[in-house]
Amino acid sequence: MTRSRASYRTIRDEISRRIASRVWLPGALIPGEEALAGEFGAARATVNRALRELAEQGLVERRRKAGTRVALHPVREARFAIPLVRHEVEAAGQVYGYRFLSSVVVGAKGQVAERLGLADGARLRHVQALHLAGSAPFQFEDRYIILDTVPAAQDADFSAIGPNEWLVETAPFTHAEFSFFADAAGKEAQHLGIAPGAPVFVGERITWLAERPITLVRMVHPSRYRMVTRL
Amino acid sequence: MTRSRASYRTIRDEISRRIASRVWLPGALIPGEEALAGEFGAARATVNRALRELAEQGLVERRRKAGTRVALHPVREARFAIPLVRHEVEAAGQVYGYRFLSSVVVGAKGQVAERLGLADGARLRHVQALHLAGSAPFQFEDRYIILDTVPAAQDADFSAIGPNEWLVETAPFTHAEFSFFADAAGKEAQHLGIAPGAPVFVGERITWLAERPITLVRMVHPSRYRMVTRL
DNA sequence: GAGTGGTCTAGACCACTCA
DNA sequence: GAGTGGTCTAGACCACTCC
Numbered sequence: 094m095t096r097s098r099a100s101y102r103t104i105r106d107e108i109s110r111r112i113a114s115r116v117w118l119p120g121a122l123i124p125g126e127e128a129l130a131g132e133f134g135a136a137r138a139t140v141n142r143a144l145r146e147l148a149e150q151g152l153v154e155r156r157r158k159a160g161t162r163v164a165l166h167p168v169r170e171a172r173f174a175i176p177l178v179r180h181e182v183e184a185a186g187q188v189y190g191y192r193f194l195s196s197v198v199v200g201a202k203g204q205v206a207e208r209l210g211l212a213d214g215a216r217l218r219h220v221q222a223l224h225l226a227g228s229a230p231f232q233f234e235d236r237y238i239i240l241d242t243v244p245a246a247q248d249a250d251f252s253a254i255g256p257n258e259w260l261v262e263t264a265p266f267t268h269a270e271f272s273f274f275a276d277a278a279g280k281e282a283q284h285l286g287i288a289p290g291a292p293v294f295v296g297e298r299i300t301w302l303a304e305r306p307i308t309l310v311r312m313v314h315p316s317r318y319r320m321v322t323r324l
Numbered sequence: 325m326t327r328s329r330a331s332y333r334t335i336r337d338e339i340s341r342r343i344a345s346r347v348w349l350p351g352a353l354i355p356g357e358e359a360l361a362g363e364f365g366a367a368r369a370t371v372n373r374a375l376r377e378l379a380e381q382g383l384v385e386r387r388r389k390a391g392t393r394v395a396l397h398p399v400r401e402a403r404f405a406i407p408l409v410r411h412e413v414e415a416a417g418q419v420y421g422y423r424f425l426s427s428v429v430v431g432a433k434g435q436v437a438e439r440l441g442l443a444d445g446a447r448l449r450h451v452q453a454l455h456l457a458g459s460a461p462f463q464f465e466d467r468y469i470i471l472d473t474v475p476a477a478q479d480a481d482f483s484a485i486g487p488n489e490w491l492v493e494t495a496p497f498t499h500a501e502f503s504f505f506a507d508a509a510g511k512e513a514q515h516l517g518i519a520p521g522a523p524v525f526v527g528e529r530i531t532w533l534a535e536r537p538i539t540l541v542r543m544v545h546p547s548r549y550r551m552v553t554r555l
Numbered sequence: 556g557a558g559t560g561g562t563c564t565a566g567a568c569c570a571c572t573c574a
Numbered sequence: 575g576a577g578t579g580g581t582c583t584a585g586a587c588c589a590c591t592c593c
Binding site: 369387388389391 | 579
Binding site: 135 | 581582583584585589590591592593
């Protein structure tokens with residue numbers, strides 16, 4: 094045996110290989126953990142971990158009593174890292190720049206109040222800022238911070254450090270909702286240096302601490318932006 | 325004790341709570357697995373699984389010898405399910421429709437050849453199709469299938485079933501690269517029933533079987549489309 | 556009822572990395 | 575060198591679900 098020992102990676106990759114090479118066809122039942130443990134000379138827990146990871150990837154589907162099947166329609170998941178803008182820019186080898194635009198305390202109303210599940214009039218700090226990669230605009234940030242949840246945000250100074258970095262270190266979140274879509278540039282066009290109506294890539298994020306909303310942010314990128322991942 | 329037993333979920337959630345409530349601050353070192361096992365009355369393996377999941381979520385960072393720290397900048401990951409278009413439409417409670425547009429075998433060249441790492445002239449099947457939600461256009465699909473990797477695709481019939489569904493059941497992939505961005509509608513505008521130049525949301529995906537490219541697809545959505553996830 | 560995955564334990568050795 | 579996480583084992587009990 095060249096294989097010093099059966100690791101869960103070895104087993105996972107071998108099973109993955111058998112699926113890819115169609116030794117086990119989509120929809121087919123594969124051997125149980127016990128059987129595979131025997132085949133690979135490993136403990137059942139080791140096989141379990143291998144299969145669990147494959148199930149997380151969506152490559153197989155597992156059900157008690159029914160066993161493990163090769164997924165018919167691999168509803169696979171793509172994972173995207175959600176880094177700080179600054180890290181994103183620096184990772185691309187460019188110099189990060191930050192420009193504070195405006196800040197004002199307002200009462201919640203309309204769509205914003207609704208999306209955050211707030212009563213009209215709840216106090217929000219509305220901040221706008223621009224993030225640069227080198228000298229080029231990279232992201233326009235339009236953010237509401239719920240002051241009931243994060244009172245300290247009322248007096249925070251966002252002239253030098255962006256509200257995202259401030260929040261990350263001050264108010265961890267427990268839940269989040271992300272959405273991404275394309276839109277036509279509105280008022281942010283001038284800040285991004287593009288024509289009004291030009292396509293922009295928008296990321297929206299709402300974060301909560303337990304059941305209390307922390308912040309709603311709209312991050313607008315010019316259309317040269319790409320969100321990329323591999324798996 | 326009301327807790328019947330310490331499960332890895334209990335432990336994971338409790339640790340998560342301590343981080344959220346700032347009992348353990350960003351950057352702080354948290355107790356070792358041994359210590360936590362003692363505190364929770366669990367085996368070290370159980371604590372390990374809890375911490376491993378938190379590390380996957382990006383909430384903590386682990387290094388041998390150095391220990392486990394609360395992440396300073398939670399580079400958290402968002403996961404997006406990549407379902408079949410049909411399932412996506414049906415999950416939204418709408419009737420899925422498919423319209424085959426065109427298919428032709430071409431030689432690889434230019435950008436396409438380059439992105440797939442193919443020699444000029446490699447044979448590709450180029451397929452275009454439209455996916456509908458109810459009567460409204462949902463996604464325009466523009467796909468190249470590498471016939472060297474998937475010879476069976478040469479004669480596959482895509483008039484009733486989309487190439488994606490066909491591929492999923494015929495040619496599993498081992499690696500993939502996804503990218504998402506905003507663009508201005510080009511020739512696909514007429515199929516999507518939107519104005520040329522209107523913003524569209526584009527998803528591109530390349531899949532490989534081992535080192536051989538399977539397919540490159542460009543999926544174009546009108547700007548009403550939202551890609552959403554929670555965590 | 557029975558079979559399969561889900562989880563937990565106690566103990567062990569290993570691998571990496573910090574000092 | 576020593577400390578911490580990474581992984582594996584052997585065995586056990588449990589929970590879900592199909593028949």
